[in-house]
Amino acid sequence: MQHYLHYLIDHFGYIGIMIALMLGIVGLPIPDELLLTYAGYRVSTGAFSYPLTFFSCSFGAAIGISLSYILGFTLGLPFLHKFGPKLHLTEKRLEQTKALFSKFGPAVLFICYFIPGVRHLAAFWAGMNAYQWRKFALFAYSGAMVWVAVFLTIGAYFESRWTAVKQYIDAYRPLLFPVFLIVFGFALFYWHTRQKRKTPD
Numbered sequence: 483m484q485h486y487l488h489y490l491i492d493h494f495g496y497i498g499i500m501i502a503l504m505l506g507i508v509g510l511p512i513p514d515e516l517l518l519t520y521a522g523y524r525v526s527t528g529a530f531s532y533p534l535t536f537f538s539c540s541f542g543a544a545i546g547i548s549l550s551y552i553l554g555f556t557l558g559l560p561f562l563h564k565f566g567p568k569l570h571l572t573e574k575r576l577e578q579t580k581a582l583f584s585k586f587g588p589a590v591l592f593i594c595y596f597i598p599g600v601r602h603l604a605a606f607w608a609g610m611n612a613y614q615w616r617k618f619a620l621f622a623y624s625g626a627m628v629w630v631a632v633f634l635t636i637g638a639y640f641e642s643r644w645t646a647v648k649q650y651i652d653a654y655r656p657l658l659f660p661v662f663l664i665v666f667g668f669a670l671f672y673w674h675t676r677q678k679r680k681t682p683d
Contacts (some may be wrong), residue, residue: 491521496534500542507546509602515633522637536627536634543595543626547605551618554609562606579603588613591621595629 490498499521506512518539524530553561562576579600582590594604608618 488520491517491524496530496538499535500538500545503539503542504546504549507543507601508549514601518630518633519637519640522634523640524637525634526638526640532634532638536630539630539634540623540627543630544623547591547601547622547626550602550605551609551613551622554606555612556609558610575599575603576607579607583607583611588617588621591618592625592628595625 490502492498494501499517502512502517503514506514506517521530521535521539525532525535579590579594582594582597582600582604586593588608590600590604591608594601605618605622608622
C-alpha cells in the first residue's frame with residue numbers, strides 16, 4: 483500500500499495527495515498519518531510547497547469527511563451494515579463513536595481525525611443524526627486543518643529521519659486515541675475551570 487501511495491504522490495503531485503486523503507477519510511484502508519508525514523517529508527526535500535500541500539491535504543480531508551456526512555444523512559445504517567465490514571467500519575467502532583458523541587458532542591468531529599477508526603465514522607454518525615451542516619462544517623473542517631498541519635509539520639521537521647518517524651507512527655498509532663483524549667480532557671477541564679472563575683457568585 484505504501485509503495486502505491488509513494489507512486490501516487492510522486493507522479494500525480496498535489497492532486498494525488500488530495501485524492502488519496504479523500505479516499506482514506508471515507509474509509510478505504512489508507513494509512514492517512516503516514517501519507518501526511520510522507521508528504522511533509524517531500525516538502526522538506528523541496529519537491530512540494532508547504533502551503534500548496536497543506537491546502538491539498540486539507541481540501542482532500544474536507545471532501546472525504548463531507549462525503550461521509552452525506553452518506554450518513556442519505557443512506558444511514560443500512561448502508562453501514564452492508565458495506566461497513568468491507569471498509570473495516572465495524573459495529574464496535576460505531577459504538578465507540580456513539581459513546582464519544584454522547585460525552586463530547588460535535589467536538590468529536592474536531593478530534594476524530596486523531597482517532598484511527600473513529601474518524602471514518604464520526605461524520606457518518608453526524609449525518610445519520612441530521613447534525614446541522616454549519617455545526618458539522620465548523621468542527622469537521624477546522625479539525626481537518628489542525629490534523630493536517632500536525633502530521634505535515636512532523637514529516638517536514640524530521641526530514642531524512644523519515645524511516646524512523648514511519649516506524650514510530652506504526653508502533654504507536656493505537657495510542658493516538660488515549661493520548662489525545664487525555665490532552666483534550668485536560669484542555670476541557672482547564673477551560674471549564676476558567677469559566678467558573680469568571681462567573682460571578
